[in-house]
Structure formats: C-alpha cells, structure tokens
Amino acid sequence: xxxxxxxxxxxxxxxxxxxxxxxxxxxxxxxxxxxxxxxxxxxxxxxxxxxxxxxxxxxxxxxxxxxxxxxxxxxxxxxxxxxxxxxxxxxxxxxxxxxxxxxxxxxxxxxxxxxxxxxxxxxxxxxxxxxxxxxxxxxxxxxxxxxxxxxxxxxxxxxxxxxxxxxxxxxxxxxxxxxxxxxxxxxxxxxxxxxxxxxxxxxxxxxxxxxxxxxxxxxxxxxxxxxxxxxxxxxxxxxxxxxxxxxxxxxxxxxxxxxxxxxxxxxxxxxxxxxxxxxxxxxxxxxxxxxxxxxxxxxxxxxxxxxxxxxxxxxxxxxxxxxxxxxxxxxxxxxxxxxxxxxxxxxxxxxxxxxxxxxxxxxxxxxxxxxxxxxxxxxxxxxxxxxxxxxxxxxxxxxxxxxxxxxxx
Ligand code: PLP
Numbered sequence: 001x002x003x004x005x006x007x008x009x010x011x012x013x014x015x016x017x018x019x020x021x022x023x024x025x026x027x028x029x030x031x032x033x034x035x036x037x038x039x040x041x042x043x044x045x046x047x048x049x050x051x052x053x054x055x056x057x058x059x060x061x062x063x064x065x066x067x068x069x070x071x072x073x074x075x076x077x078x079x080x081x082x083x084x085x086x087x088x089x090x091x092x093x094x095x096x097x098x099x100x101x102x103x104x105x106x107x108x109x110x111x112x113x114x115x116x117x118x119x120x121x122x123x124x125x126x127x128x129x130x131x132x133x134x135x136x137x138x139x140x141x142x143x144x145x146x147x148x149x150x151x152x153x154x155x156x157x158x159x160x161x162x163x164x165x166x167x168x169x170x171x172x173x174x175x176x177x178x179x180x181x182x183x184x185x186x187x188x189x190x191x192x193x194x195x196x197x198x199x200x201x202x203x204x205x206x207x208x209x210x211x212x213x214x215x216x217x218x219x220x221x222x223x224x225x226x227x228x229x230x231x232x233x234x235x236x237x238x239x240x241x242x243x244x245x246x247x248x249x250x251x252x253x254x255x256x257x258x259x260x261x262x263x264x265x266x267x268x269x270x271x272x273x274x275x276x277x278x279x280x281x282x283x284x285x286x287x288x289x290x291x292x293x294x295x296x297x298x299x300x301x302x303x304x305x306x307x308x309x310x311x312x313x314x315x316x317x318x319x320x321x322x323x324x325x326x327x328x329x330x331x332x333x334x335x336x337x338x339x340x341x342x343x344x345x346x347x348x349x350x351x352x353x354x355x356x357x358x359x360x361x362x363x364x365x366x367x368x369x370x371x372x373x374x375x376x377x378x379x380x381x382x383x384x385x386x387x388x389x390x391x392x393x394x395x396x397x398x399x400x401x402x403x404x405x406x407x408x409x
Contacts, residue, residue, distance in 0.1 A: 005140065007139055007140045007141070007142050008140060010139050010144065010145075010146055010147060010154070011136060011139055011140070011147070012147040012149075012154075016132065016372065016373070016376030016377070017040075017041060017372075017376075019376070020040055020041075020360070020370065020372065020373075020376075023360070023361070023364065024036060024038075024364065024370050027364050027365070031368075034368055035368065036364070036368050036369070036370055037368060037369045037370070037391070037395050037398060037399040037402065038369075038370045038391065038395075039369060039370060039371050039387045039388050039389075039391060039396070039399055040370040040371055040372045040386075040388060041372070041388065041390075042187065042249070042344065042345070042388045042390055043254055043390055044248065044249065044252045044254045044319075044390050045390055045391055045392050046252060046315055046318060046319075046392070047252070048251070048252045048253075048256070048299070049251060049252070049302075049303065049308055049311030049312050049314075049315060050311060051302045051303075051306070051307045051308035051311055052251060052252075052299040052300075052308050052311070052312070053299075054302070055298045055299050055301065055302035055308070056256075056295050056296070056298055056299040056302075058298070059294060059298035060295060063294075063295070070294060072290060072291060073294050074291075075282070075285075075286055076099065076101065076102050076103065076282060076285065077101060077102060077103020077104075077260070077291065077292065077297065078103065078294065078297045078301075079098060080301060081103055081297050081300055081301045081304075082098035082099075082101040082103065082260075083098050084304045084305060085098070085101050085260060085304065086098050086101070087304075088304050089230060089232070091229075092228070092229050092230050092233055093233065094230050094232040094233060096232070096262060097265070099265070099278075100262050100263060100264050100265060100278065101260050101261075101262055102260060102261045102262075102263065102282070102285050103258070103259075103260050103291070103292050103297060103300075104258075104259045104260060104261060104285075104289070104292055105257045105258065105259065105289075105292045105293075105296075106246055106248060106253075106257050106258065106259040107215060107217045107244045107245060107246035107259040107261075108133055108259075109259075110244045110259060110261045111133045111134060111213070111215060111244055112133050112136075112137035113137075113284070113288075114213055114242060114244070114261065114281075115138055115141045115143070115179070116141075116284055117277060117280055117281060117284070118178070118179055118211070118269075120141060120142040120143055121143075122143060122178035122179050123143075123156070123158060123176070123177045123178050123179070124138045124143050124144075124156075124157055124158070124178070124179045124180075124181070125157070125158040125159075125160055125173050125179070125180045125181070126138075126157055126158070126159060126160065126181050126378070127160050127162050127170060127181065127182060127183065127186070127378075128153075128159040128160060128161050128162060128377075128378035128379060128380040128381075129162060129189065129374060129377030129378035129379075129381035129384075130181065130183065130377055130378055131183055131187045131188070131215065131377070132376070132377065134181040134183075134213070134215075135154070135378075138179075143156065143157075143179075144156040144157055152375065152379035152382070153378075153379055158175065158177050159378070159379070159380075160172075160173060160180075161380045162186070162189055162191065162380055163380060164338075164349075167191060168186060168189035168190075168338060168339075168347070169184070169186075169191050169192075169194075169197045171197075171200060172200055172201050172203075172204035173204075176208050176210075177208070177210055178208075178210050178211070178269075178270075179210065179211055179212075179213060180201060180204075180205065180210055180212045180213070181212075181213050181215070182198075182212055182214050182215070182231075183214075183215040183216075183217075184198070184214070184215075184216065184218075184227075184228075185221050185222060185339075185342050185343040186339075186343065186345075187217070187218065187343075187345060188345055188347060188372065188374065188377045188381065188384075188386040189338060189339055189345070189347040189384075189386075190338055190339015190340055190342075190343035190344075190345040190346060190347050190386075191338065191339060191343070191347075192222060192224075192227045192342040192343065193227070193228070194226070194227060194228075195226070195227075195228050195233065195234060198228055198231055198234045199234050199235075202231070202234045202235075202236050202240060203236070205240035205241065206236055206239060206240050209240075209268075209269055209270045210240065210269075211240060211241065211269050211277075212231065212237070212240055212241040212242070213241075213242050213244065214231040214237075214241050214242065214243045214244070215243075215244050215245075216229065216230060216231070216243055216244070216245045217245055217246045217248065217249055217259075218249055218343055218344065219250075220249070220250040220312070220313070220316050221249070221316055221319075221320060221342055221343050221344055222342045223320065223341065224341065224342055227342060230243060231243055232262075238264040238266040238267065239264075239266045239267060239268060239274075240267065240268075241264075241267070242261060242262065242263050242264075242267065242277075243261070243262045244259065244260075244261045244262075245260055245261075245262075246258070246259035247259060247300050247303055249316075249319075249344065250303065250312055250315075250316065251299075251300075251303035251308075251312040251315065252315055253296065253299070253300070253303075256296045256299060257292065257293065258292050258293075258296040258297065258299070258300045259292075261281070263277055263278045263281040264278065318393075319344045319389045319390060320344065320389070321393075322344075322389035322390075322391065322393060322396045323339075323340040323341070323343070323344050323345070323346060323389035324340065324341075325393075325396055325397060325400060326340060326346050326387050326396060326399075326400060327339075327340035327341075327346050329400035329403060329404055330346065330348050330387070330400075330403070333403060333404055333407050334351070334409050335348050335349060335351065335409075336348070337349070340387075340389070344388065344389040344390060345387070345388060345389070346386070346387040346389070347374070347384050347385075347386060347387075348371075348384060348385050348386075348387055349383060349384055350374075350383045351409045352409070353383060354383070355375065355382055355383065356373035356374040356376075356382055356383060356384060356385055357373045357375065359371075359373070360373045360385060362407075363385070363403070363407070366406045366407060366408075367399070367402045367403045367405075367407055368402060369399045369402055369403055371385040371386065371387050371388075372385060372386040372387075373385055374386060
C-alpha cells in the first residue's frame with residue numbers, strides 16, 4: 001500500500017505567484033483592453049548576451065557532427081566550466097578547487113535539493129521574508145510542524161526577522177539552530193549583507209556546528225564597494241557554508257537553466273568530518289541528476305569570460321538602471337523604499353499601514369501595475385511590496401508614469 005509524504009499537506013495554500021496571476025486575471029477579465037504592466041515576478045526579459053548565443057550555437061554545430069558530438073558530460077559539470085568558475089571566484093580572492101563546484105540546472109532546484117544532505121531533525125533558521133523555496137523544501141523534508149495561519153509561520157522554524165530596524169539583515173539566532181538559510185543580495189528585500197554581518201553568522205555556525213546555505217544568485221548586482229560577493233570572503237566560511245549561485249539573473253539564463261553549488265571539502269558538521277558532505281553531494285548529484293545541458297554549459301562559460309562577461313555585466317547594469325528609475329519614482333510619490341541599489345528588487349513600504357495584498361489590489365486597480373505582495377515571502381513582509389526591475393525599459397517607465405499619475409496617498 002503506497003502512502004504519500006504527508007508533509008506536503010502542511011504546505012500553506014495559495015502559493016504567491018499563482019495567486020497574483022489569479023487576481024490579475026480576474027481584473028483583466030473585468031477590464032478588457034486595458035493593458036497591465038508587470039513589475040511582479042523576477043523573470044528576465046532582455047535578450048541573452050551575443051557572445052553567449054554564439055557559444056551555444058557553436059556547441060549545437062558540434063553536436064550536429066558525429067566527429068565532435070558529445071553525450072553525457074563530466075561528473076559535477078564540464079571541467080572547463082568548473083575551472084572558469086574557480087577563476088571567477090579568484091576575482092574576490094576566494095580560492096576554491098574545481099571539485100568543490102557542482103554545476104546544476106539552476107539555483108532553485110539546488111536550494112530545494114540541498115536539504116537532502118541533512119537529517120530531518122535539524123532545526124532550520126530562515127530569514128523572514130525569504131525566497132519561498134527554502135521554506136517549502138524544508139516543510140516537505142519534515143523539518144517543521146504545521147502552518148500557523150494566525151502567525152503566518154510554520155511551527156518549528158526559527159524565523160530571523162528582516163526589518164527596517166535591522167536594515168533587513170537579521171543577526172544570528174539567540175537559540176541553537178542547525179541549518180541557516182541566508183540570501184544576499186536579498187530576494188525580496190534588496191538588502192545586502194556586510195562582511196561584519198556575514199562574519200557574525202559564520203562565527204555562530206562554527207560555534208554551533210551549524211551549516212549556512214548561502215544563496216548568492218544576485219551577487220553580480222553588488223555595485224557598491226565593500227560588500228562580499230561570496231560568503232567565502234569571510235574567514236572560516238568554507239568550514240560551515242554551502243554557496244548556491246546561478247546564471248539566471250547574471251546573464252539572462254532564466255529559460256536556458258544553469259547554476260552551480262559549492263560544497264567545500266573543508267565543510268563539516270556534527271557527525272561529518274571534512275570531505276564527507278562534498279562526497280555526499282557528489283553521490284547525490286551523480287545518482288539523481290545527469291548534468292546540466294551541455295549547450296547551456298557552453299553558454300555559461302562564455303558568460304564568465306572576455307566579451308561575454310562584459311556583455312553580462314551590461315545586462316545587469318540595464319536592470320539596475322530600471323531599478324533606479326523605479327526607486328526614484330516610488331520615492332517621488334512619497335513611498336518609503338529600500339533596495340534597488342545592489343539588487344534588482346525594490347522593497348517598498350505600503351502607505352498608511354496597509355497590508356501588502358490590499359496595496360497590491362490598489363496598485364492594480366488605480367495604476368494597472370502588478371507588484372508582488374511582501375506577505376507572500378513571510379510574515380515580516382506584510383507591510384511591503386516587492387517591485388521587480390526585470391521589465392523592458394519602456395514598460396518600467398510607463399509603469400512609473402502610471403503610478404506617479406494615479407497613486408494618491
Ligand atoms: N535564488 C534566488 C534568491 C532567486 O531569487 C531565484 C530566482 O528568482 C533563484 C535562486 C532561482 O535561480 P534559478 O533560475 O537558477 O533556478
């Protein structure tokens with residue numbers, strides 16, 4: 001008799017983006033012919049860098065000729081790509097080995113799968129608000145109790161509140177936790193952790209034999225000096241942190257699919273000495289995953305070097321310019337805004353203590369602009385909305401015009 005994993009039944013209903021789509025769909029049905037401008041989902045819209053396209057086309061040519069055809073690639077990802085990633089990290093004075101990199105089909109699946117390495121009795125700390133996959137994967141993995149609708153929280157998680165008071169970067173928990181999810185630059189708040197703030201978490205993790213899962217999918221958006229691009233810039237982090245990153249927001253690979261995870265050989269935890277977690281992740285990936293597309297990997301390599309890197313940086317700069325237009329526009333209408341400087345996301349405070357879904361509805365109704373309600377990322381997001389810069393410039397400018405003309409606070 002088969003039975004289901006009943007942890008799925010604990011998942012809170014109404015996943016954020018389907019609910020946004022549902023409300024937007026109803027509005028559009030009731031207002032035919034009126035275009036809606038979407039600054040909600042963090043999906044890229046600009047074309048891939050030309051050097052990336054060229055590299056992928058060349059790989060397709062090689063695949064179409066039996067003398068240059070290749071099938072399954074190297075374990076952990078093509079070696080030339082992992083070596084390029086080693087060189088990429090050397091920019092930040094981080095020395096890693098290519099065998100510490102695991103190339104994947106993206107950061108989201110890695111962020112979900114990585115919890116496989118850890119026992120179901122581990123206590124998990126989550127930044128609140130957070131990118132939903134960290135929460136849901138651990139609910140399914142059996143590390144929580146039930147969802148408490150009144151508090152908007154799962155029993156059993158330790159929530160690290162990101163608030164205006166702490167600049168949206170929490171301090172380490174006062175109690176002992178085993179796994180800590182951190183994301184910097186942060187989705188959704190757009191905040192970025194300083195070296196000292198990350199060091200506090202690294203020190204905590206070393207002291208408690210905890211493991212940090214550090215999501216740096218937006219590291220290329222750090223424009224101001226002095227912020228770490230990788231947690232391994234902090235002394236000791238290799239002993240206590242796994243880092244996950246992606247080509248999605250750096251080089252427009254949201255549809256192409258490519259990411260990487262670093263499990264350092266030095267990483268250890270309560271019942272695993274150095275080397276064990278690296279070997280376990282190798283075993284997991286080699287057994288459950290057959291590697292990322294070789295076409296995507298060739299494109300990823302092109303994004304890391306020479307012209308392709310410059311073009312990827314230009315793509316990031318384009319979205320950051322959008323972010324600046326949004327940020328300044330929202331400020332002009334009198335909203336309090338955060339983020340949007342080292343991040344593609346602007347975290348805007350709702351006016352007059354409104355809750356985030358009411359403000360979502362107001363912006364849709366009066367300005368015909370879709371944003372993301374902050375409460376969808378956790379209870380601390382309840383009086384915020386996330387505004388995404390991943391639109392075409394003309395749409396971003398038009399959306400801001402509509403907000404400036406029609407939003408009366
Ligand atoms: N991590 C964060 C913090 C994200 O915001 C996103 C996408 O929005 C991802 C990971 C997903 O990256 P990928 O497209 O590589 O799965």
